[in-house]
Amino acid sequence: MRLGVEVAPVTRGTLREAIEAQGRVELGFGSAVCISAPFSGIVRHITRQEGDSVRRGDPLLELEAPELANWRGDGRKAAQLVQLRRAQMERFTSLKGLTISARTVDEAIAQWEQACLTQWIIQEKLNWVSRTAAQPEDDPSRTTQLGVGPRPMSASSQFLPPSEHSSGGDPLLSLHSPLDGRVLSCFVGPGQHVVAGQPLMTVGDPNQLMLTVWIRPEDVSRVRPGQQVIFQHSGHVTPDRGEVVAVSPLIDERTRLVAVWTTLDPAEKENHVGTAGRAEILIAEERDVIMVPESAIHWEGDCFVVFVRDLDFDQLPYKVFHVRKVRIGRKTWHGGQEMREILAGLLPGEVVATTRSFVLRGALLEERLGAGCAEHND
The missing domain is CATH 2.40.30.170 (Efflux pump adaptor protein, beta barrel domain)
Structure with missing residues (x-):
């Protein structure tokens, strides 16, 4: 046209x-974890770089932390004190009633239990470090209980023996990947000083x-x-x-x-x-809904209208579009274009003006389409 x-x-x-x-x-x-520094210290070595694939338990980097060395040294001293207090308790118990009074034996038992409690607290701190570093779990067979004594052990007397990492006050801490995936980001480099809580790496499953x-x-x-x-x-x-x-x-x-x-x-x-x-x-x-392109709908002040092509459009010497009042419903996308549901006023198969149909609306407003085309009774 x-x-x-x-x-x-x-x-x-x-x-x-x-x-x-x-x-x-x-x-x-849960598919991404930010690895943060549990202690202040210096990054000594980075094992995995950004983009590298990792498995759960793989080492990521090594951190030198003086505070960790103190904790491990305290753990070694606490273990030695437990052994000393136990030997003293056993010796006093064997001499009870001979040269050692019952009160002295009770004090030795209390000192031994206090030493066990101190070591348990330190070991729990080291266990927290292991969980924070996402280290592989230790062999359960390594968990023991000091059960030697003249009476049943109380809960405070149970402890985990220090691991090989806690002996000698080693300041190095290896941080491991907590899951399978990739190193998504690395925020530090070798030799860099970090503070406790500072993000070091992000590991995730893409x-x-x-x-x-x-x-x-x-x-x-x-x-x-x-x-x-x-x-x-x-x-x-x-x-x-x-x-x-x-x-x-x-x-x-x-x-x-x-x-x-x-x-x-x-x-x-x-x-x-x-x-x-x-x-x-x-x-x-909802299926089987009557719809037309959104561009075919026009507001005429008190109702919505569309321009319907005459059935004899191709045979007539002049081209006729009829104004039709419609009741519209919901809007949707269909076939890659914006469509509007028609609740009343149109039947499937009829042809309506869409793109540039505003030209017909302008002609309608100027009364150039004629009274016969502008009038329609539903």
């Missing part, structure tokens, strides 16, 4: 009611990804776990899919939006952390 008006048929399709929002690919919950979708607070009540999510970004021609896992109970103070966490099917395609795109959370799906 000379006016450049394009047309499209009224069709039936599947209407998907969805919440549209921005989404971002992130590492899944195969365990999730999608965070930011929605408006008024849409939260419509979102439920298990709803399907479609994620589209420029890196993939076809969209990725997932399901809603949880909705955050908090509103972001900066954006005033609410986070929705969803799965991201790893079998679909390879995604990268930080990828952003458009996400749709499907709220409802």
